Amino acid sequence: LDKNKYLVPSDLTVGQFYFLIRRRIQLRAEEALFFFVDDTIPPTSVTMGALFDEHHDTDGFLYIAYSDESVYG
Template sequence: MAVVHRSHGTQRFKHRKTFAARKEESALVRSKYPQKIPVIVERFPGEVHLSSLERTKYLVPQDVSMGHFTTTIRNRLALTPNQTFYLLVKNRSLTNMSATIGELDEEFRDSDGFLYFSYASQEMFGAS
């Protein structure tokens, strides 16, 4: 599978915008859509087997389960049935697939107001 690079390279969302800009953006989204969670999904640093998503920002209803959200991201990555990927919250934790995005937001929301996920293939385990 060919690796697709994004136009802005490997620069993470947190590095593309200042903290103040991110905080203002998330506050605006949360006030405009109180039943939805602003989510950032990026490729795990160093991931080489999975392609990049076309976009990183998602507005997810708070009652969506992690299992459903994972399926949505899997479809956007256009993975074959034999390809595995992991969706990590805040770059470090696997989550319960029955947990809702709202529950994860309460536990793992970043100080800028976004909920961050990264995705990786199985090779990320044991990587330095």
Template sequence: MVLFLRKRDSSEIGDKSAPYRTKKDIVSRQHDVEYAQINFPNKVPVIVEKHKKDKRLPCLDRCKFLSPPDLTLAQFLCIIRNRMQIPPSTSLFLFNEKEHTVCSLSSTVGTVYEKFKDKDDGFLYLTYAAQEAFG
């Protein structure tokens, strides 16, 4: 089960294409991670955003997620796919923002978090993009 952090505030509602880091200052982001770690100690704070050059996929209705650490990225990707309601013929890829590499879908969210979490605020930043398949 993936939880979502509290409702979006006005700073998160404007331009959906703007990166989360530019919408929220470092203190707010650190507070969000601290809040999540205190209230949901068995969850991993994740930010999921659309790649800036992707034109095919819709933006998610929210970018902050709390995921169980033992959830695989394949399962997490299914949750993202369902929230966007994209057709099965559309491929969906997750990249870690830190190294701009495709994430292995067999990895767990917890493993990826420990390896690639942001040192400044503590979030795991993932980016998604599409590639058409079957045509």
């Protein structure tokens, strides 16, 4: 990714955030993208605000790890 900090609206869903990041890193359709928050994959329907409220760090940031993988091996 070209940036390591993103400011997004609190009502943005994780699914919409997936779409934004996929477009930003130009993933092909056969490549899967996974987000991890506290070693779990968050539901795509949860809002970023709710995710932040539950999982933000003491420094005030929400840390999301990501991984991409080819679905064809």
